[in-house]
Amino acid sequence: MRIFVANTIWIAVGALLVLTTAVAQDKELAPVSDTYAIRNLTIIPAPGRRIEKGTIIIQNGLIEAVGENVPIPPKAIIIEGDSLFAYPAFIEGLSKTGVKSPGEEEPGRIEDPGNPPPSRAGINPQRDVRDYLDPNDPTIKELRCAGFGASQVVPRGILLPGSAAVILLGGKTSDELVLKPRSACYSELTSNRTVYPSTVMAVLAKWRELYRQAELARDYAALYATNASGLPRPEANRTLEALYPVTTRQQPVLFRASKMLDIQRVLSLQKELGFVLILADVSEGWDLTEMIKASGARVFLSLDLPEDPAEEEKAKADSLSNPELKALVKRRSEFIQKMTAQAAAFDSAGIKFGFSAMDTKYSELHKNLRRMVEAGLNPESALAALTINAAQILGVDDRLGTIEKGKIANVALFNKPMFDKDAKVMTMFVDGALYTCFEKDAHKKSASAVEGTWRLTAQTPKEEIALKVVLRKSLGKHYGGTITGTRMPEGIELTDVTFDGKTLKFTYDFLLEGQPEEVVVEGEVEGKTFKGKITVGEYGNFPIEGTKDPER
């Protein structure tokens, strides 16, 4: 794959890498042109359609033209798309991508746990996720490089954390990310377990009461607005005001309901109150398709899937020779299978659904999608769920969801057909901007650069701790490794080792005073030196640095 600007300047991304400065990554330099022509590639502009050897013209952040014989504007940066596959960039229905925490809640003990401040109870519908967006949050890049160009994001919190927004996964400021503000009022059946409402029945009781109060306040505010004379001033209440558009069905409620019983609880609540409902993070819905269909609720199915540990357990000595245990393992496998085939069940029931990535490891998204397809989900339906269906559910299908003229230029370029086992997102266009996700050669180079034995020293206020870290490439994951030190002579297996050519990050679990603490090491590699910080659970972070042993 090659990119070049009309005849003269050569810039390269991807496989045939010449230069990696101007366009690649999220670098500071602006591209020399905002017009791109991706030519000679296979285009899947929408589920069920296919253009062989086609061209996509992107201009001013929009798709200018798509087709087989499309003239290329002179100022276009040309990308040779030979062997690549273009899909509409995926759209995700519920996540916290790029969302910071609202910060520390006011600390201290609550005198009356039965009557806490609403913020402590999780009743914050007046909050807006736009206030918590960080365009530099690494999760934006992670989800983008899984092929996603847009996401419906929600504030962190419980019960009623605030309003959601549909964002584009690329932009310099938080406002620039936002495609559709206040896309939904977000809710979960979760609670702060120490104050009212602390149980599921109290959460639902509170929900009903807030809704009824909002209806009454809304009507009274309207009466007051027509003629205030002689009427007491309406009580100002931002919590209830935030719910007015929900009571008038102008704003949907985006309800997270993963488990079978929670889905039914939310459906009952909706039936009783009558709001517009979008169910999301649904993972146990296979038996509820008729009920969901009858409710008219729109649905985002969870992209998270459990691993099947049967194989791993089999390896353990005689664990499966016990017939009782064997039967238990068999039933568990049945339910893993049901969960994997959930999307197929919704598809067969004729429900248009999207997918949500909440609490799913973004690195597993493609594997999970493949598992769903292997479990019977029609690949075209899977693509529809990731693109046009999600756009329709979010009410942005006039702007997103297909590769066609006039839509926002959100395009994913894969090296192979997307459900192929070795399929990778090479390049993403989001809002017309180009982002490189996978550079084959660069990856190889950086891999060998970080593999080997590292001697690190962590500096805590008390002492200096010497650590030995062995990093290696592993199957499935890109890296694995172990860490050894004076307090852990046995060595601890590292989890989540990532290295992007510059930043090395890994985590491991360490028993500190009997409590398992997660330790995160993150820093930059320059040649054979490493410098960064080590974060030990809640204890804070300390400097860590070291060098790599010469290779043998």
Added chain:
Amino acid sequence: MRQFLSHFIFALIAFVPTAVIGQPEIGDVLIRNGTLLTVTKGTLENTDLLIRRGKITDIGKNLTAPEGCRVIDATGLFVMPGIIDAHSHIALEAINEMSTPVTPELRMRDALNPLDISIYRALAGGVTTIQTLHGSANAIGGQSVVMKLRYGTLNPSDLIFEGAPKAIKFALGENPTRIHGAGHNMVPRTRMGVEFVIRNALTEAREYQRKWDEYNEQKKKKGFRGAPPEYDDRLETLAEILRGNITVHCHSYRADEIVMLLNVCRDFGIKKLVLQHANEGFKVAPEIADFGAMASVFSDAWAYKFEVYYSTAYNAAILTRNGVVTSINSDDPGVIRHLYHEASKTLKYGGLSRDEALALITINPAKQLGIDDRVGSLEVGKDGDVAIFRGHPLSIYTVPVMTIVDGIVRFDREKDPDDMRIYVDPEERFDQSGFESPESYHDCLGTATATFNQLFENR
């Protein structure tokens, strides 16, 4: 055992847990030639009982099975109405909202869990209907669910006993004072505090009701303009109690607090009252009878905390002899499997008749839950809820063999596979050291033992 097997006609395939959504199932069954313990109409030897479309349609000799109707040969077996437990906490994903002492707005049906294996285990003890309640943390708890044990459904609504009157949990004594007084340093800290909390809440509800009545009255006038009173789900529910639309089931142990509660109810015009536990009910049985309250007690569980030391196994019998409609309850997912055994203790302690003993777990709890027109005895027109035993159910040697709800066989001892779970956690890990769920610790006894110990350690 084998011998009895051959007497059954197995017309249906094995009952395996299958996921069902939709209307509750009803069925047809002819139970032939059993000893019918009707509870209200005496014992009928060698009699048939026909259930059609979920209802008992005929009781008599030599009934003919309609086309396609399942026939169960009950020769040598005892057939009784499905057992009713007026006090349980099974099938719930949450039990106590401990954050505040007055929570009538809570509906336990919001926490209902039709997947709870305890439902099946209760069926295996002949139980067909239960009341599953809020816990006893709060002076005024949440609204309970009267439910049929239709195990196999996924839809919580399918469990609901259609048309059962509304009921709510109240609680007196050590539990609310421990949770809120000792736990949160709030009222109620004492028994007087509990009374205050209840009176205060009901008084507020009266005022709330008055405001809304006034507003609604004003609203009828033409051209009315005004602000509605604040809507409060908690006070709405309490107002419903004052209007007499909700039965109060009050967790209570001591005689003094029972009498206190009767007085509170009199003062607020509350007539529908069932005393739960009523451990010292025997001391004030005439007063309870005079009020018209009913009582649901343990057979002989006591001394698990300080307020339950003055106890007797004669409690149920004394209350019964004083004219109090009395039931024996489980309050426990283990005890619920042998309520027939609990009831049989009253034969020895108090000398109740067999029918009186059986009434403690059938027609009497049905009366307490306001569903005695539907269940609690074997009578034509009532629901097809039946428990079949080998050996008289009050005998120590009895074995429950089959439990039928609405004409559907929900437990069959001959078809009782190991794994009756409806849903399985795909991420469960198998630890062979033991299986305990956090729910198994939830009951009215709670952490009382620890508190009792502290009482003496701190002296």
